[in-house]
Amino acid sequence: MTSADIASVLELEGELFGEEAWSRAMLRGELAQQPESRHYLVADDGGTIAGYAGLLAAGTQGDVLTLAVARGRWGQGTGSALLEALLAEARRRGCTEVFLEVRTDNARAQQLYRRYGFAQIGVRRGYYQPSGTDALVMRKELERGPADGLAGRSGSPGRSGSPGRSGSPGRSGSPGRSGSPGRSGSPGQPGGPGQERAER
Numbered sequence: 001m002t003s004a005d006i007a008s009v010l011e012l013e014g015e016l017f018g019e020e021a022w023s024r025a026m027l028r029g030e031l032a033q034q035p036e037s038r039h040y041l042v043a044d045d046g047g048t049i050a051g052y053a054g055l056l057a058a059g060t061q062g063d064v065l066t067l068a069v070a071r072g073r074w075g076q077g078t079g080s081a082l083l084e085a086l087l088a089e090a091r092r093r094g095c096t097e098v099f100l101e102v103r104t105d106n107a108r109a110q111q112l113y114r115r116y117g118f119a120q121i122g123v124r125r126g127y128y129q130p131s132g133t134d135a136l137v138m139r140k141e142l143e144r145g146p147a148d149g150l151a152g153r154s155g156s157p158g159r160s161g162s163p164g165r166s167g168s169p170g171r172s173g174s175p176g177r178s179g180s181p182g183r184s185g186s187p188g189q190p191g192g193p194g195q196e197r198a199e200r
Contacts, residue, residue, distance in 0.1 A: 001040035001052060003031060008049045009042065016068050019130055030054060030065070039089045043069070043078050053082040055089055062090035062142075064100035067109075079112055087116070087142065096142055101127060101135035113138055 001009065006027055013021040022030075030038055037058055043051040051069035055062055064086055069078045090098050101124060102109045118138040127135035 001031060001034075001042045001054075003028070005042050005049060005052075006031075009052050012049060012052070012068065012070055016071070020128055022066075038065075039086070039093075041082060041085055043073075043082055045073070051078045051082055053086055055086045057090055057093040057095055060094060060096040062086075062093070062095035062098040064098060067100075074108075079109075080116075083112065083116060087140075091142055098140045098142060100138050102138060103128060104134045104136055110136065110138075113140075116140065 006024060009027065010021070010024055013027075031040060034040060038054060038056055040054040041052060042049045049070075050073045051067075053067040054065040056065050057063075064083070067079060067082055067086070069082070087098065098118075100113065100118065102113060104123070118140040120136050121139045122137040124135040124137060126132045
C-alpha cells in the first residue's frame, strides 16, 4: 500500500466500518512507518482495491492491525491471500508469534483465523469504539518455513492479485477485518491502528 491508495482505502474503510473507520491521519501515520515496523498490502482487482491488510512487527512479535475485504469479494479467497502474505512477512522479519483482535460477533472472520491456526487467548471488553463491542484476542505461533495454510491459491495479495482473492482484511466480520478481518489494536489503544479488525 502506498499514499496513492489512501483515498480508495478510506472509501472502503468507511463502507465496512462506519463510525469505527480509521481516519486519513491515522492511515497516513501507519504508512509512514513502512517498512521499519509496518507492512501494508492491497489486493488489486483491475485497478480497484478489493481488500487491504496491515502488519506490525516488533522483535519476535507480530500483530495483524487490519484485514478488510470489499463485501462483493467475500468468500472468494481475498482475505485468505492477504492473511497468508502477512504471515509470510512476519516470518521474514523473524517473528515467532502473531496476535490479533477480532469482534466477538464476527464468526466469519474468526473461522478464517482459526483455519490458519490462530487460537483464542483472551477477551478485551468494549474494545471496538464507539460500538463497545468486545474483541477476542487470538494468537498463532509461527514456524520457520513455507507460507501457511491455503498456499497455492490463485492470486497473490498485492497489486498483481487476481480477482477473487480471499479475505477481506481486517475487522472481524466478513472477510475483511474480522468481520472483515478486523484490526487488532495496538497495545492499549482500542480502535486505533493496531486495533485489528480482522475480517468483518
